[in-house]
Amino acid sequence: MDVMMYRPLQEGKAFAKNGYLADLTKNVSSDSGWDWKDYQEGPVKATTVDGKVVGVPIITEREVLYYRKDLLQAAGLQVPKTMDELEAAAKAIKASSPGTAGFVARTGKSTAVTQFSSFLYSFGGDFMDSSGKASVNTDAAKKAYAYYGGLIRNYGPANVSTDMSWPEAMAIFTQGGAAFYTEADSLYKNATDPAKSKVADKVGFAALPAGPAGSKPYNIPSWALGVNQNSSNQENAWKFIQWATSKERTLEAQKAGVPGPRTSVWSNPDGTSTYPKDLADAIATSAKNGVGHDRPEVVTVGKAREIVGAPIVASITGADPAAAANDAQTAFQTFLDSEKK
The missing domain is CATH 3.40.190.10 (Periplasmic binding protein-like II)
Structure with missing residues (x-):
């Protein structure tokens, strides 16, 4: 197994402690086009353990x-x-x-x-x-x-x-x-x-x-993607995560009803087009004030x-x-x- 989908706030600490998750700190900051800075603060905090990024949020709530x-x-x-x-x-x-x-x-x-x-x-x-x-x-x-x-x-x-x-x-x-x-x-x-x-x-x-x-x-990632620390294919595993969590893929998923972690997608009218307006407004407010753990x-x-x-x-x-x-x-x-x- 090269890529794993996990719940940062339920298993994240245990997975990191046991060495299951690779350190992605350098990966997330290496591609300005993919744009780690586009991710909401709460979900980023939840996928960071002891100062190391160990996952990329994919679903938020x-x-x-x-x-x-x-x-x-x-x-x-x-x-x-x-x-x-x-x-x-x-x-x-x-x-x-x-x-x-x-x-x-x-x-x-x-x-x-x-x-x-x-x-x-x-x-x-x-x-x-x-x-x-x-x-x-x-x-x-x-x-x-x-x-x-x-x-x-x-x-x-x-x-x-x-x-x-x-x-x-x-x-x-x-x-x-x-x-x-x-x-x-x-x-x-x-x-x-x-x-x-x-x-x-x-x-x-x-x-x-x-x-x-x-x-x-709370403003948290209910699910995230991580790279298996023991994988011999970590480079390609990261490339898959980059593709799956790109701005384009995140927008597609969000239009299908899966709330994502990217600020730019929530700011894009297409990103909220399938949501009731009052819900989209409530989400925008909550993302600004939210706490990164529940x-x-x-x-x-x-x-x-x-x-x-x-x-x-x-x-x-x-x-x-x-x-x-x-x-x-x-x-x-x-x-x-x-x-x-």
Whole structure:
């Protein structure tokens, strides 16, 4: 195997640590026509490990707000631009539209972490601080856990499951069960395709509402291409990646509905011609403000997600999110220390 397709934020650290990925730092900077500088900052950060470029992003995603235009219009509400406005609108719609939740999102301990991350950043927090220490019990993190869980507990679907990933949450939204839904932009066709969605013609999109620290959704590469460190054909492997990730190929893929990492393609009207205009606008905003990770940047990502996701479930179920965050802080720091051994 010469070229591999991998998930930078799920396996990237582990692959780099184990020597699976070749160093592409010189390759990406050697061809000005191919133009590494054209790549968005968040995805570049996610495919760079210990200062070395080990992958080229091919598919990106950001968290955006999905909403029901008809419900907002009926309630006389504007599209929320802040977290406070989102909560107020969710409360108003749930009160005025029996049987319709004000808000829905992922709820699973592990699966919700990526979507919760944007709330965490927008409240001014992160999973780790600049020194690599756990930071899930800061005031900002505790407020983010309380807010996210509170939205679902107070304004979400009745008897909501605490094990929902995107298919379950998306189904509630597309079957008309909720007014607001925060999710990856890459999944938008599930909401706008009449064959999949009962509300296809009623869906709007907006940038993630701003928290105390602003609107800071994740902007990440869900997939990237890398060269096998043990390949005897690395030169041709890189030539293939250059071809597959060129501006022309990226534009073709994006027109087919695959969101890419190149700034020039998003700036090209052809690059957004197949996207709803409000979604394209939300993506443009999110790419500028976005954070380059949507989960803890560690080697054993699955275990880390279980730890930092526990306060999400605690908050949804009405337990004390601050106490859960303190417990998660202790467990997460122990986990981080163990990874260094």
